[in-house]
Amino acid sequence: MITALGGGVGAAKFLSGLIKLNLNEKINIIVNTADDITVGGLRISPDIDTIIYTLSGNVNTDRKWGLEGDTFNCLAALSRFGIYGWFNLGDKDLATHLYRTHLRSLGYTYTQITSKIAKSYGLDDLNILPMSDTDVETWISTNKGEMHFQEYLVKEKMLPEVKSVYIKGIENAKASEQVIDSILSANTIILCPSNPIISIGPILKVAGVRDAIKKSKAKKIAISPLVGGVPLKGPADKLMRAEGLEVSSTQVAKLYQDFIDEMIIDIKDKSEAKRIEKLGIKTTILDTVMKNEADSINLAQKILKT
Amino acid sequence: MITALGGGVGAAKFLSGLIKLNLNEKINIIVNTADDITVGGLRISPDIDTIIYTLSGNVNTDRKWGLEGDTFNCLAALSRFGIYGWFNLGDKDLATHLYRTHLRSLGYTYTQITSKIAKSYGLDDLNILPMSDTDVETWISTNKGEMHFQEYLVKEKMLPEVKSVYIKGIENAKASEQVIDSILSANTIILCPSNPIISIGPILKVAGVRDAIKKSKAKKIAISPLVGGVPLKGPADKLMRAEGLEVSSTQVAKLYQDFIDEMIIDIKDKSEAKRIEKLGIKTTILDTVMKNEADSINLAQKILKT
Structure with missing residues (x-):
């Protein structure tokens, strides 16, 4: 059994390779839900949906988020009211948010809802688990004020200066039984190449998760989301800096130092290998840039063989 | 000042003629909100939106509801999840529901929300008022079980046998100050050609409305929604029958007998004029079928001249 932890696009790319290996092992994916947001009464889980x-x-293979062939007629119509014009709200995508919100109003947990959505999308064999059934939201304090992470990312295009990051409600978030089981029963635990502050970070902060990972007998591997010292996408560098952290794969390794056995870093960061090895972490240098599915498959295969 | 009470399509057609008269009088429209429904967390007000x-x-001039040039991609995508496939949910229309739900979550009343939506649609001069700021929902008891009125109307296409109609929450619904003011200050009060059971009925049941109409010194005119003894659209006949009422313009007049001065009936129902006159209500026979805007203008003009 393989259990992966991850956030949005980086994780999705890696996992699309992993599942194509058609391993004879069950795959669990614990997904960050800290960048969830409520828009006009609809609960949106960007990482889960991606x-x-x-x-x-x-x-949508160009954008890497949202649905292929989607339209944005609702979003365009929202401009009349001057709200949410900045948000990425596809018409077909909206159906997922309506379904999630509908099930939630009937009392289903996020774990149950995610399972239903995944099954509706034909993913019967995968066990996709939200990190928690509790509402958690990432907020960013910037020079332009406090804002939800989605607002910072999408509306403000990561331009405001980040002062700090806080995960609202994380102190009340508990891990579901399924999350803990998937960690304790795994042979391999993989931290996908996702943002360590706002994707992997929140998952590890959910009560019970970090302890379960430490307790698990699985081999624990983390893939650095940095390539040449910068993230391929997203604000990992800005958020690490705001948290007073060095922006490097070594620093990423330090964040997971208490539990990982192995760190995967990109060939562009090979000079960091020695520093990471000094932390007592086996370090493997690979080409971690996934430009297409073949790259993803190749990376997943190599990581499982290390 | 003219104050009209109405529901959906019939009222909208009549009012589109009335406003084109460009009268030097303020027009208030008190709209039924008893067929409102919550779909996937979104609050939808079909009559207000129509x-x-x-x-x-x-x-949309063909359908008479929803927006011109709208798409239904979200609705199509909902079929994957097996929910709300029956509902009329246009992509552009969804923006209105998102806006309403958003404002509601911020604490705005339906009166304030409706005013904002109307202004966003350029209707600055009209005073469109929801009948109440309280949630009210029409439910229908049928041989296929209990269902929301929208489910009966749209999903079940009015086919189940209606046993009874009940307006959930109507006992708690109060009229807003604006509704009462618009009634008390009116020179003319017009009951649009709307369903007497589920459109005009709920408005009259909102605490304070019927008393205010009785107290108002306005001339009070009701337009029968029946033509040749049947409704042009919608289930008025079925619901009147379920309530043990005769399906006739005379019966409609009886429902308003305690306050109306004049009843407008269609030429196809002219034989009923004498029965209605016997109730002490002046009765005017007009062609009430509005096939186009010219018909609507013509009808509005004649009614104001009677």
């Missing part, structure tokens, strides 16, 4: 859309082959 | 879309010239 994973489901990507792994089911429905993601 | 009135706003029609009067702003944005309604």
Whole structure:
């Protein structure tokens, strides 16, 4: 059994390779839900949706998020009211948010809801788990004020200066039984190449998760999301800096130092290998840039062989 | 000042004629909200939206509801999840529901929300008022079980046998100050050709409305929604029958007998004029079928001249 932890696009790309290996092992994916947001009463889980859309082959391959062939007529109509114009809200994508919100109003947990959505997208064999059934939201304090992470990312295009990051509600978030089981029963635990502050970070902060990973007898591997010292996408560098951290794969390794056995870093960061090895972590240098599915498959295969 | 009470399509058609008369009088429209429904967390007000879309010239002219040029991609995507496939949910229309739900979550009343939506649609001069700021929902008891009125209307296409109609929450619904003011200050009060059971009925049941109408010194005119003894659209006949009422313009007049001065009936129902006159209500026979805007203008003009 393989259990992966991850956030959005980086994780989705890696996992799309992993599942194509057709291993005879169950795959669990614990997904960050800290960048979830409520828009006009609809609960939106961007990372969950990106994973489901990507792994089911429905993601828009240019944008890497949202659905292929989607339209944005609702979003355009929202401009009349001057709200949410900045948000990425596809018309077909909206159906997922309506379904999630509908099930939630009936009392289903996020774990149950995610399972239902994944099954509706034909992902019967995968066990996609939200990190928690509790509402958690990432907020960013910037020179332009406090804002939800989605607002910082999408509306403000990561331009404001980040002062600090805080995960609202994380102190109340508990891990579900399924999350803990998937960690304790795994042979291999993989931290996908996702943002260590706002994707992997929140998962590890959910009560019970970090302890379960430490307790698990699995081999624990982390893939650095940095390539040449910078993230391929997203604000990992800005957020690490705001947290007073060095922006490097060595620093990423330090964040997981208490539990990982192995760190995967990109060939562009090979000079860091020695520093990471000094932390007592086996370090493997690979080409971690996934430009297409073949790259993803190749990377997953190599990581499982190390 | 003219104050009209109405529901959906019939009212919208009549009012589109009334506003084109460009009278030097303020027009208030008190709209039924008893057929409102919550779909996937979104609060939908079909009658309010039909009135706003029609009067702003944005309604789909074939269907008479929803927006011109709308798409239904979200609705199609919902079929994957097996929910709400029956509902009329246009992509552009969804923006209105998102806006309403968003404002509601911020604490705005339906009165304030409706005013904002109407203004966003350029209807600055009209005073469109929801009948109440309280949630009210019409439910229908049928041989296929209990269902929301929208489910009966749209999903079940009015086919189940209606046993009874009940307006959930109507006992708690109060009229807003604006509704009462618009009634007390009116020179003319017009009951649009709307369903007496589920459109005009709920408005009259909102605490304070019927008393205010009785107290108002306005001339009070009701337009029968029946033509040749049947409704042009919708289930008025079925619901009247379920309530043990005769399906006739005379019966409609009886429902308003305690306050109306005049009843407008269609030429096809002219034989009923004498029965209605016997109730002490002046009765005017007009062609009430509005096939186009010219018909609507003509009808409005004649009614104001009677």
